[in-house]
Amino acid sequence: MTLLADLVQTLINGILQAGVYAAAAVGLSLIFGVSGILNAAHGELVMLGAFATYWLVSAAGVDPFLTLPISFALLFALGYLLQYFILNRTLGSPLLLSLLVTFGISLILVNTALRLWSADYRLVRIAYFERSLILGPFIIPLSRLVACAVGVGMVVGLTGLLQRTHLGRMIRATAQDWEMARLLGVSHRMIYAVTFGLGAGISGVAGSLIAFYAPVEPYMGLTYTLFAFSVVVLGGLGYIPGVVWGGLALGIAQALTETYLESGLSLLVAFFLLYLILRFMPAGIMGKGRLE
């Protein structure tokens, strides 16, 4: 019985983690799908969101929930400006150029964070998040439950925005044929900037959610860049709702590894899953990814 309880608790942990992974990855998927940019600075956006929440809570005493929209707005603005003034200059160039430029951006962001905030690990203390739901033998930490729910909510919200709004139609049209979109009066440069802003904003909120339960530090971004790449490929490149499935696969696989093997193997698990999916199901778990 305890064997089964352990397994269920492990699955719960994996699913709770999956929501955050999906949110941390969906921006990468969106930006790649619309602008064809592989953003190597993706995890740094997550890191900045985490620091935004850390400082707002611990220095300014802002309620943690209130830091989420602030984090979104700050990262949206940063993402918009990065795309509009820097990445729009790489349009029409090979993928490698945007990868190099975003790698440069990631170095600048990490080192700025180090200079400003040092390499210390910092924990956000949120009294009402230190409680847990106890359901029989199972423990669900409140901070993780909230993070998972908000994360999945953002993925659903983004999908709805893309499907049902005028802005969403302009983004999808630009993704499919940017030249034709221009001939309808859509400024593709503005759409790319808004798209990067949206992706960055969601990544920032994902970072804020991570700050609810994990330490914040300038180097944390790289891990999330790698996790996000894995999740996007697992879910199917270019298929946005796929990040939920990719997040589930990665979250559960990591939870199983932590319970039954060794807790320091999370990156290895991500790469192993990546290998398996590329080897056997290159269009992602749901088979809806774009094969290129």
Next chain:
Amino acid sequence: MKPILRVEALDAGYGALQVLWGVSLEVGEGEVVSLIGPNGAGKTTLIKAIVGLVRSRGGGIFFRGRRIDRLAPEEIVRQGIAVVPEGARVFPEMTILDNLRIGAVVPRARARQAETLAAVFALFPRLEERTRQLARTLSGGERQMLAIGRALMACPELLLLDEPSLGLQPTLVKLIIETIHRINEQGITVFLIEQNVHFSLPISHRAYVLEQGRIVLADAGTALLQNPHVRVTYLGV
């Protein structure tokens, strides 16, 4: 007649290749004006130059007297020009309804979206039957109808069409041309590239013949249909 579009001594091309040589033409308000010519004459290049996808190297393009050939494509179409490009270029992964709605980007068109949508469905009942279908599942003729509908959603004053009947069977060609005629009767000026001259010239107030990047003939549509050069080259009689 007041010209809505004026192309003046236009030189244009791609890289080292110059395609258009001193092309001048006018489209009057309310007219249907056709452009005919063999493949490679530069017809598509002329439309691309008008909408700003190809830069002019000499001469100028004027819409309602305002110079537009230095503007970005999205700024040009916002003046009141809509285009049905070569090959229709509908958005394949979007539904018919979304393809139409995305046509109404300018605020003026967005305000009248519901009204225009009803008008487009009246013109193409076939589109109304399958609004939720993805555009990639449509036939060639349906794609052209969708592209024309999408262009109309912008509430344009000038509609540019680049071979809307290319690759279609004769009954569909006839339907498309008749629809263009009806669109014009509703007050939209039309500039049309069309190879099926026996269908297109009768509905054209005037037409130009473009050969090797130069305008070689210009006349009323019906008069050109009687022109010996046009009859031999484009009708094969």
